[in-house]
Every structure is written in structure tokens, then in C-alpha cells.
Amino acid sequence: MKINSITFKLCVLYVGAMGLILAAYRGVLYYNLYQTLYRDSDARLSTKAKEVYITLQLFTIPLKESKRAVILGAKRMVGINVTYPDKNHLNKLESVWLKSREELSLHKDYINFLNEEGKTVVSSPNIDKGLSRFLETYTDTQGKDMAFYSIVYKESLNLRIVVMPVDFGYLGKYTIQVGISTDPIIYVLRERINKTAISIPLIMLVAVIIGYLLVWRILRPVKQVAKIANDISHENLSARVNVQGIDEEMKYLASSFNDMIERLEESFSYVEEFSSYVAHELRTPLTIIKGETEVALQTDHTYEECKTVMRSNLQEVERMLKTIDYLLLLADINYRKQAVNFERLDLEEFLKDIHEKSKILAAEKEITVNLEMSQEQITLMANRSELRRLFFNLIDNAIKFTPRSGNVDISVKCQKNKAQISIADTGIGIRGEDIPKIFNKFFRASSDEKKNQLGSGLGLGIAQSIARIHQGRVEVRSAIDKGSTFTVILPIH
Ligand SMILES: Nc1ncnc2c1ncn2[C@@H]1O[C@H](COP(=O)(O)OP(=O)(O)OP(=O)(O)O)[C@@H](O)[C@H]1O
Ligand SMILES: [Mg+2]
Structure with a gap:
């Protein structure tokens, strides 16, 4: 396939357009998936944060509503052992909490409590000092109830966190942060990219093959026309392009070509016929002139006899001149309209x-x-x-x-x-x-x-x-x- 051929250009155009459409379509799908996954995880995070807040409020009641109550409650919530009064009541609360902690899979999550100054007061055991300091930089909710951030800690820990400011009245204001690993989301998205990266070139390859076959089939009559045009000479004007089973537009081209050859064939046969007629028309009077002149030269003739021959010859010459005049006139009319x-x-x-x-x-x-x-x-x-x-x-x-x-x-x-x-x-x-x-x-x-x-x-x-x-x-x-x-x-x- 030559670079400047129509087949190549059409293939490139077709495959390029197809590639673009495919890439755009995959892009939209990817973006939708991305949005859905993050929306989903944000919804889960928001539920978790709210649950944590409600339970924490419940924890503070039996703890005599002292300021320490929030910290103690928070520690119990993230699974840190502390001793606190009214154990019986809290035991009941704790068993309920542990159940919902399991259900919400909060035991795997990163939970951080920050005080009003934005300093970490309690963290779940999976948060080390560095991470808790890192999390302290994400407290801004821009006036909303909660805010979500995607963060990367030490280039390996990918988290999606929710930041929710909470108010315990006279017990103080706190910020609850709950984070979940985004590794599953990243995995799904990466999988999707990998699949796309393999499938798009594969589809394009198939498209190239189909496109090439299609263009080859469409342009077949053009090649046929070219081949027949090459084969045609004045001796062989009988070749025609086969118009059976070809597309409408190409049929039109092939039929026009066939019509042109037909007209050419007619013209050629006309020219042939015309020249033989001309030859014949001029040959007859010339033969007569030749014959009469030869006979006249063979024997002696009287002046009168010579004059008769000359008169007859003159008549033939006039006939020829008339024919030639007519032919010139015809050519003139037809070619100098x-x-x-x-x-x-x-x-x-x-x-x-x-x-x-x-x-x-x-x-x-x-x-x-x-x-x-x-x-x-x-x-x-x-x-x-x-x-x-x-x-x-x-x-x-x-x-x-x-x-x-x-x-x-x-x-x-x-x-x-x-x-x-x-x-x-x-x-x-x-x-x-x-x-x-x-x-x-x-x-x-x-x-x-x-x-x-x-x-x-x-x-x-x-x-x-x-x-x-x-x-x-x-x-x-x-x-x-x-x-x-x-x-x-x-x-x-
Ligand atoms: N009015 C007519 N009546 C009968 N036949 C005619 C008439 N006009 C033309 N034809 C026929 O058509 C033929 C062609 O006519 P055309 O005028 O082309 O040639 P022509 O008269 O024979 O010769 P010229 O070239 O001198 O005109 C004539 O030979 C004749 O057979
Ligand atoms: Mg006439």
C-alpha cells in the first residue's frame, strides 16, 4: 500500500476517526467509573464519620459529661484500652459500638480526632505520628459540613479522607477524620486503563484490516477502469468494465467510462468508414481521368476528340472539387463552431x-x-x-x-x-x-x-x-x- 494512495489515505482517515471515537468513548467511561467509585467511597466515609460522631456523643453521657469524656470515648472507639467509671453502662454501649464498627469496617480505617487547635488528640492504632501530623494539615472544610481529600502519604499510602468538624457544646469542638485506603479504587481504575491500552490497539488493528478490505473492494472498479484504459488501443476498443455487483457511485463511474469507450469506438469506426468513403469517392473520378487520359495518349486524336476527353476530365475534377469543398465545410462547421x-x-x-x-x-x-x-x-x-x-x-x-x-x-x-x-x-x-x-x-x-x-x-x-x-x-x-x-x-x- 503506497503512502500517497487513496487506499492508504482512506484507511488512515477511517482508523484515525475510529481510534479517536474509541478513545473518547473509553475516556468518558473511565471518567464515569472514576466519579462513581469516589462518590461511592465518599458516601461510605460520610456515613462512617456520622456514625462515629453519634456514638461518641453516646459515650460522653455516662462519662459525666466531663471534658475528658470525649477523649476517653474517642479512645474506646478506636480500640485503645482506658479505665473509666460506670463500666457496666459503657460495656453495653461498647458491645453495640463494636458491632457497628465491624459492620462499617471501621477497625481497618484510619480514624483521627483533632482538638479545636487542630492537634491530634486520639488516633487509631494504624496512624503513626508522622501520619497524624500529616493529617493535621487537612482540616479545612471551607464552611461545609464535611470535606473530602485524596491524599498520598510517603508515596505509598493512598487515602481518601473525610474531615468533619463536630461540636460537643461546652465539652469543646473537635474534628473527626476518617480515612480509607483508595488502593481498591486505584486497582480498579488501573485495570480499566490496562484493558483499554490492550483493547484499543487490537480493535484498531482489526479496523485497519477491515478498512483495507473495504477500501480495496470499493476501489476495485477504479483499478479495473485503469487496467482497461491501459489495454485499450485503436485496434481494441471492445473492452468494457464489468458493472455487475459494484456500488452505485462506482457503477456510475464505470458506466460513464463504458459509454465513453462506446462513443470512441463509434467515432473510430466512423472515421475508418469515412476515410474509406473519401478514398472511394476520390478514387473513382481519378481512375476515370487516368483511363481517359491514357486512351487519349495511345492514339492520335482530332482536336475535337481531345476536347471531349478534356471536357469529361474537367467534369470529374469538378466533382472531386465539390466533394473536397463539402468535406472541408463539414470539418469547418463541426470543429470551429x-x-x-x-x-x-x-x-x-x-x-x-x-x-x-x-x-x-x-x-x-x-x-x-x-x-x-x-x-x-x-x-x-x-x-x-x-x-x-x-x-x-x-x-x-x-x-x-x-x-x-x-x-x-x-x-x-x-x-x-x-x-x-x-x-x-x-x-x-x-x-x-x-x-x-x-x-x-x-x-x-x-x-x-x-x-x-x-x-x-x-x-x-x-x-x-x-x-x-x-x-x-x-x-x-x-x-x-x-x-x-x-x-x-x-x-x-
Ligand atoms: N427530398 C428527398 N426525397 C427523397 N430522397 C431524399 C430527399 N432528400 C434526401 N434524400 C435521400 O437522402 C440521400 C442523402 O441526401 P444528401 O443531400 O445528403 O446527398 P445527395 O443529395 O445525394 O448529395 P449532395 O451531397 O449533392 O447533396 C440522398 O441521396 C437521397 O437518397
Ligand atoms: Mg443533397
Whole structure:
């Protein structure tokens, strides 16, 4: 996988995004767990501190409410042996206390009593001097009933402590501190981090593999397209990308590519066909010229005979020149569309002129040419001389393929912002199977009457090209022996 490949970039993006989401999700879970564990332990600490305070109050009653009573009671509470009066009563109290001490697991906890000056007066046996001094620095509750601290003593003892100031009235004010080890919490949290540290890279590794496979599958058609593009040459344009079973977007890309190849294939075969037609069209008159000239050179000829040969050759040369002119014109129209100048053109005035000229062309065959204009005044944006060429090609055909004394009707209709100019003749018509081919270059129908007509088969191709550069088109309807109607559809300005 190359670094600058789409596969690599998509994989990095996908895995990066996944890693981030996973890390954020794990982070939130970790934070929640952290909060829950500490909230839980704080709740337990608060219960313990309150229980200690209530019991201590009970202890002070039988101790005659002397100041010493609090200290004595506190000592008994943390399990330090002291002698005190009214043993019977205290024995009962003590047995109750010992039970709740067990229940609250206070015997394992760190309990510290501080006097009003903040000095330790009684500590549970597990608190040494150093720790009790350390605990003395945590007495501030910022005006609240109790405060909680997480402390680390000598880098190894992790404690969560509750600090609760208590008031025994005239017996004095004290501060109760109860601490529990946070080792179980730290253990749980560390476990969670360890698990995350192992699971995230594992999940990412799986994600990389899945991501790679996914991207590879998605991009497979691109590779296929590239491979086929590489295989394609002018000799082999038949290859296509298989669009079966690929994703919609890729199907679109592959289908577009296939369509492009199809168009290329059509163009190539058209160019091939076109060049062979051109060769054929030019070869015939050249062969005639060559043959006639050779025959003329072989024997002596009178001046008149030479003139006949020359006349015939001139005719062939003219035919070739006409074909070449048409070909140049076609290339010009199709490849230099932008260079064509358009001007405002009044359709009525334009068609009247065409009509007049057509009458002259049709006079020889005694064909009547009629013009029927529409009511509206129609203006087009057009190139006058190109449009003349278009109409004269159609009228030339109409006259050419209509028997003597026929009719050619030019009529204009206006529909949906388009001008429809029809040239209808009463001629020989076009066979159904020939209709789709008549706009192809060099196409000439093979029926007997038509073969007699001179022509290169380029006129309609030129007409269609001219219509297209005007954003229009030429359509045809025809019936054999009834006539043909060619309709030029052009946008109105
Ligand atoms: N009005 C029409 N009536 C019958 N057939 C027609 C008509 N117009 C065109 N065609 C058919 O379409 C073919 C192509 O016409 P096109 O104008 O392209 O070529 P052409 O007239 O034969 O030669 P030229 O290049 O001199 O115009 C004609 O040969 C003819 O068979
Ligand atoms: Mg023609």
C-alpha cells in the first residue's frame, strides 16, 4: 500500500476517526467509573464519620459529661484500652459500638480526632505520628459540613479522607477524620486503563484490516477502469468494465467510462468508414481521368476528340472539387463552431429571398415552389450564409428527388418558442430503412431513380451540422412515392 494512495489515505482517515471515537468513548467511561467509585467511597466515609460522631456523643453521657469524656470515648472507639467509671453502662454501649464498627469496617480505617487547635488528640492504632501530623494539615472544610481529600502519604499510602468538624457544646469542638485506603479504587481504575491500552490497539488493528478490505473492494472498479484504459488501443476498443455487483457511485463511474469507450469506438469506426468513403469517392473520378487520359495518349486524336476527353476530365475534377469543398465545410462547421458569427435575422424576409431563388432552380423541372408564412413575426439569431446553405441543401434535394411538375411547399410554424420550417415535396420519398441513414456522410439511397441523380451524399450531413450549431435540428418524415417533409427546428430569439 503506497503512502500517497487513496487506499492508504482512506484507511488512515477511517482508523484515525475510529481510534479517536474509541478513545473518547473509553475516556468518558473511565471518567464515569472514576466519579462513581469516589462518590461511592465518599458516601461510605460520610456515613462512617456520622456514625462515629453519634456514638461518641453516646459515650460522653455516662462519662459525666466531663471534658475528658470525649477523649476517653474517642479512645474506646478506636480500640485503645482506658479505665473509666460506670463500666457496666459503657460495656453495653461498647458491645453495640463494636458491632457497628465491624459492620462499617471501621477497625481497618484510619480514624483521627483533632482538638479545636487542630492537634491530634486520639488516633487509631494504624496512624503513626508522622501520619497524624500529616493529617493535621487537612482540616479545612471551607464552611461545609464535611470535606473530602485524596491524599498520598510517603508515596505509598493512598487515602481518601473525610474531615468533619463536630461540636460537643461546652465539652469543646473537635474534628473527626476518617480515612480509607483508595488502593481498591486505584486497582480498579488501573485495570480499566490496562484493558483499554490492550483493547484499543487490537480493535484498531482489526479496523485497519477491515478498512483495507473495504477500501480495496470499493476501489476495485477504479483499478479495473485503469487496467482497461491501459489495454485499450485503436485496434481494441471492445473492452468494457464489468458493472455487475459494484456500488452505485462506482457503477456510475464505470458506466460513464463504458459509454465513453462506446462513443470512441463509434467515432473510430466512423472515421475508418469515412476515410474509406473519401478514398472511394476520390478514387473513382481519378481512375476515370487516368483511363481517359491514357486512351487519349495511345492514339492520335482530332482536336475535337481531345476536347471531349478534356471536357469529361474537367467534369470529374469538378466533382472531386465539390466533394473536397463539402468535406472541408463539414470539418469547418463541426470543429470551429465558436468561430461562427450570429446576427438577428428576420425569418420572413429571409425565407422570401430563398423562395425567389428556389423558383428559379425549380423552373427547369416545372416544379412549383410555394411559401406559407406564419402569422407571427419571427426573429432568429443565426448565421445568414450558413442558414442559406442549410435551406438550399434541403430545397436542392426536394427539387432533385421530385419528378417534373411536382410541388415543393415551404411553410413556417411557431411552437414552444421554436420555429419549425418545413420543406415538403411530392417526390419519390425515402424508404423506412434508409431514413436513419440519410444524415450520415456519403449516404445515398440505392434505389434506381436516385442512382441517376448526381450527388456526393454530404448535403444532409452539412444541413444537420448547421442546424446543430444554431441549437436546432433537422427532422424528416417520408412516404415512398408520396413525398418527403424535412423540418428545420430552430430556437426563436
Ligand atoms: N427530398 C428527398 N426525397 C427523397 N430522397 C431524399 C430527399 N432528400 C434526401 N434524400 C435521400 O437522402 C440521400 C442523402 O441526401 P444528401 O443531400 O445528403 O446527398 P445527395 O443529395 O445525394 O448529395 P449532395 O451531397 O449533392 O447533396 C440522398 O441521396 C437521397 O437518397
Ligand atoms: Mg443533397
